[in-house]
Amino acid sequence: MTVSQALVEFLANQYSIDRVGTDDHRERLISGMFGIFGHGNVAGVGQALLQSQSRDPKAMPYYQGRNEQGMVHQAVGFTRIRRRRSTYAVSTSVGPGATNMLTGAALATINRLPVLLLPGDVFATRTSDPVLQQLERPDAYDISVNDAFRPLSRYFDRVSRPEQLFSALMNGLRVLTDPVETGAVTISLPQDVQAEVLDVPAEFLAERDWRIRRPAPEPDDIAAAARAIRAAKRPLIVAGGGVLYAFAEDALADFTVATGIPVGNTQAGVGVLPWDHPFSLGAIGSTGTTAANRLAAEADLVIGIGTRYEDFTTGSRTIFANPDVKFININVAPIDAYKHGTAIAVVADARKALIALGVALGGFRVGADLERTIAAEKKNWDAVVEAAHSTSYTPLPAQAEIIGAVNEISEARDVVVCAAGSLPGDLHKMWRVRDSSGYHVEYGFSCMGYEIAGGIGVKRGAPDRDVFIMVGDGSYLMMHTELVTAVAENIKIIVVLIQNHGYASIGSLSESLGSQRFGTQYRYLDESAHSFDDGDRLPVDLALNAESLGVNVIRVEPGVDTIADLKVALRKAKLATGPVLIHINSDPMISGPDSESWWDVPVSALSELDSTTQAYETYLAHKKHQKHLLG
Structure with a gap:
């Protein structure tokens, strides 16, 4: 052969x-x-x-x-x-x-x-x-x-x-x-x-x-981790994607219920606990909830499980603010177990390590004051999300309202897919996950264009689930051609295309750094000033583009009933048998709730622009709280 x-x-x-x-x-x-x-x-x-x-x-x-x-x-x-x-x-x-x-x-x-x-x-x-x-x-x-x-x-x-x-x-x-x-x-x-x-x-x-190897932890490492947890007053778990790949979500739920230790999750770790679990603080880090980030600031012991601790998770090494904080890192990969100058590294499968650690702790439970703080912070953040999801009855809804509508209409086992732009941050904070496989945001590379192709792959792997692909116009234009693949095979995906006429995420970031949303809008070139910032909006019709590829398209027009119309469209899409794209306009200037955290993106130290100079002063203030090693 x-x-x-x-x-x-x-x-x-x-x-x-x-x-x-x-x-x-x-x-x-x-x-x-x-x-x-x-x-x-x-x-x-x-x-x-x-x-x-x-x-x-x-x-x-x-x-x-x-x-x-x-x-x-x-x-x-x-x-x-x-x-x-x-x-x-x-x-x-x-x-x-x-x-x-x-x-x-x-x-x-x-x-x-x-x-x-x-x-x-x-x-x-x-x-x-x-x-x-x-x-x-x-x-x-x-x-x-x-x-x-x-x-x-x-x-x-x-x-x-x-x-x-x-x-x-x-x-x-x-x-x-x-x-x-x-x-x-x-x-x-x-x-x-x-x-x-x-x-x-x-x-x-x-x-x-x-x-597939599932290595057990060393007994000495488990014993050391148990001693550190018993000595802690305000421990916190940071759960990453490794918990899910180890099928350890049930072990984590048992562990946190037994010990009372709260859990914040990374982007890859969304789903380790359902959103309404009493010890789930939700997202942690630069795109996190105030519940998770406030407890992170006070934590004297952080137990990382299956996380690689990228800079969004750590708020660029600023959110773990307790000067005495120490780290236990449980990870199958030594490169992650030893990150940030960790005090105790447990190189092992997450599930096996959690079970062993639960046995070693033998009845340990955090103090009642920490449990009261967890409940109060969760209640506060839930109210913030409810307010962000509520309908404003304006012609152009906020992205948070659109997320709320999709979350409401989706069923527990449905999967939301995203990758780049401002959507991943808002989804991380506000998506109320109910199933361990219900959240699929590619944020390791945050690759524009991943959404539609990746969502088709998700549907191939989970044909019994509805897949909601949330994508902005910028990312859609990067790689929408796999819609033809969905049409050819009659693969049912539901694409929610949010039109905001540019790069909403980078526009917001640019403005926060004093660069005034330069080059982030889709507009005609003003040749006299050689600028794309002030011309008229481009007459691009992405809904028509999707229709030309053979996709069933539902347009949600701007108006006071936009969110109600979106919900109708979503229900109709769930009844479809092939690919559906829902097109909706949004207001990119309305941001999601504040995470009370920071992300390190350098600002020009010298500028003729007042906006940049002011942004640099803010940047220096944040840098004062940054650590080289976390502990």
């Missing part, structure tokens, strides 16, 4: 095995393959997929995409909703087809989500050098554009000879199923090697199970 035929048959027989509790869960590791075919993969992987489908359409299902980056985003959305137990492979041609995946590779690796990337490459033999789209460097002729994947991948290999396929795939799948090392796995496939004949051992093509 050819190298490509061996590749396809091998991938069709790989399974993940995961034990959570007493039972093994087994499912296909590679659920299918996306591909756009050109020179570099059409006669190799493309031929192998066609041959496989002619034998058995279910052996390695093939799916079309409209953009290589979008195909990777679909794979990421799928694997996240499947909690990293299954993913897709993505095949591309050489040159721009391959490099279109670079953004997707970065997104997958930063979010630690497994995807298998199979870019075509130039001839290994170099007989036809230089081929169309080949990168030539006078100092290193063995480099192709695919080498750009090296820093963006958790594993990179190039199959320059047919027999290298065996080790490349075995090592690649080892990384895909490793909870510490996982991310983008890139196996570069020279186009001539793809079509070469290879003697393939039967054992290589046989079914193979890849166990």
Whole structure:
């Protein structure tokens, strides 16, 4: 068989095995393959997929995409909703087809989500050098554009000879199923090697199970963590995505109910507890709730579980303000367990560590004063959200009102999907999650354009759930073409497209930094001043654009009944059988509730603009509270 035929048959027989509790869960590791075919993969992987489908359409299902980056985003959305137990492979041609995946590779690796990337490459033999789209460097002729994947991948290999396929795939799948090392796995496939004949051992093509490791904690680390918790007066848990990937949400709920320790969650950790759980403080950090951030400011012990502590979580190292604060970090990845000068690192699976820590604490519970504070802060923040969600009866609603309407109409098991702009911050603060898989915001890379493609991937992985994709006009314009994929396969997604005529998030940030929303509005160029800030708004009709792609579009017109009309549209969309897009205008100048936190974005230290000078003084005031290490 050819190298490509061996590749396809091998991938069709790989399974993940995961034990959570007493039972093994087994499912296909590679659920299918996306591909756009050109020179570099059409006669190799493309031929192998066609041959496989002619034998058995279910052996390695093939799916079309409209953009290589979008195909990777679909794979990421799928694997996240499947909690990293299954993913897709993505095949591309050489040159721009391959490099279109670079953004997707970065997104997958930063979010630690497994995807298998199979870019075509130039001839290994170099007989036809230089081929169309080949990168030539006078100092290193063995480099192709695919080498750009090296820093963006958790594993990179190039199959320059047919027999290298065996080790490349075995090592690649080892990384895909490793909870510490996982991310983008890139196996570069020279186009001539793809079509070469290879003697393939039967054992290589046989079914193979890849166990997802769930390491138990060291007893000494658990004992040290228990001693620190017993000594604390105001402990706080920061729960990240690792809690969900470890299927530890029930263990976390049991732990916090038993101990009374409150929980703030990161973007990836939304869903670890339902929003109305008595010990859930909601979002923490720069896009957090005042409930979580006020308790963080007083915490003398922070217990990080499954979080990588990026700067939004820590308020750029300002929200943990207690001078005596110490950290316990529970994480399967040592790089995260030891962050910020942590006092106690527990390198272990989150679920196993929580169960062991609960046993070690043996009846410990926080003081009644902390529990009263938790209840009071939750009540205060709930009132803030209710006010933000309430209808203002203005022609252009605030984004918070739109979020409130979608949240109200969605059912508990429905999934909200977002990635970039001002929406993720408002969703983090205000989305009332009711199901552990009900919130899907890609905020590790915050990639504009992820939303629609990623949402399609979520729907592939959870076909029994409705998927609400919330996206602004700026992000929509970055990559809306995968709507055609949803149309072609009749995939039911509900896209809520919020039109605010520009980049609302960066506009607000620009204004706060003294840059007066420069370059963030969609307007005609004023040639006399060479400015995009003062011209008339562009007459772009994004609803009509979506209609032209075959999507069922519902327009919600501006007016005093806008939010009521939006709710009607949402109910109608839930009854649909294919993709629906709801178009609604908003007022980008109305911000969501304040988180009482900060995010470090440097301000020019010298400026002729008064607005920038004033912003710099504010910046210096915040910098005074920033720590190099948290403790």
